[in-house]
Amino acid sequence: MGWRNQTFNVDFILLGIFNHSPTHTFLFSLVLGIFSVAFMGNIAMILLIYLDTQLHSPMYFLLSQLSLMDLMLICTTVPKIAFSYLLGRKSISLAGCGAQIFFYVSLLGAECFLLAVMAYDRYVAICHPLRYTILMNQKLCVLMTVASWILGALDGIIVLAAILSFSFCSSLEIHHFFCDVAALLPLSCTDTSAFERLLFICCVVMLIIPVSVIIGSYSRVLRAVIHMGSVESRRKAFTTCSSHLSVVGLYYGAAMFMYMRPASLHTPGQDKMVSAFYTILTPMLNPLIYSLRNKEVSSGFQKLLRKGKLV
Template structure:
């Protein structure tokens, strides 16, 4: 790595997204509220699916992994942002910056692939119900889930190593509320244009390939749902698929707006707002969308509350 010696002894400065005006204090409080709801909602989803044996199916295994990814993603950025804001400090160490980049990129990549796997799961369940236990058996489901994590981590390692191979010898002020590669590269005193072009191509590939799988899967699903004779079957299939499509639309809409635009069209303020949307707001909406629109999840939650109530009564 071509680093200047002093770089190892310096911290980066995160300029953040909020100042101390009344409006921004309110927005910061709102973000903390959203973080709390997202943290508790995704934690509850993971625990509920783990504890309720009736939810030990491929669909809910994938949903638990989505909640786990969202839980880790929101925990990667918001706590450090909140600590810096409340303490008045804006610094982040080189190691801390590297950790944020690695987990942020890894989790975004892993979630891209996982959403594609979830779409394939719905395609098999609706279009090939009699072969579902064969095509989406436990081994196959675990394999695709692990593959999503591995591909995401590989992406994170590649981006981290490439980003930290450049010397950072100019201003160390990052115009963001966390260490994002796109905000970090302009601080380098080397030419990063080739890497930025490669990063753009990689982002396009990682977004377009899963989206193609999702579009292909749901095109077949739509045809199958329309041809169903039972209104109840159509309603159930539509409810499950619309929940997933809502999550896909929120996630990929923001990601494509962020990473599939030319660099010349980016501004730091736009990047911060869009990043806040899919790293803070989307992880909160995902468990709400699935819990409110999924009867099995609602029943599992009610069952868990009843068991807890009975245990409390027995201990009195």
């Protein structure tokens, strides 16, 4: 069995988070409700930014990319949860598991870098408004967005290649609701210490560097906002930046708690709860945060709804 994973005939068993008790049936229904809100909310955000010409700016283009990443992230995990729960088929092939790992890791990494790009965009807009069209032109905005996607995909390829090189000779039961890297490591009979060090280094690059950019950008933004003469300008700048900082706090807080701890401190129950937060709940909260706290987005939604373009 030690070498079985070298073919694509291995089936893992996802133990999941729900049984068929009344409480878990309610929680499963709640997850489906959250998925529906996140799915429709992110699609609506993408369509709004595409259809409303007043939102054709770097800030909203980046926001549309964040919504696309969140949409793909929640579709990577929840449909499999629903399929397993409703049909009772908890197995997942090595190919399916690898696909989940690749998309999950790639999207998390891409979102890390995109949030840093969004922080830089706000720094330029507030601290250098007269040079904004030069420092944050369309070509540079697209280039930084593409770089975020590529860096995220590169991280996914590295992690996937390492996982596929392992042999799994112990139980193939994964104590999780999707193929998470941390949940797969205990199943391997290969020495994973080198991979765990590589994973830690990747986490440092994907989390610490973007966080440093975000902190640096917003420390200068805060200084600029304090010195603004107009109360209305301060209010608008604070509202825009606070929405982004709320998203950053939700995302990075959970991700750092999950991946910056030693493997010995991980427990299956804790990992499931934290993973559910940033793979299911956060994609729902992001469009709500931006739509509720951004007047341009809110008015754009109302205008397009009146025209019938989002219904």
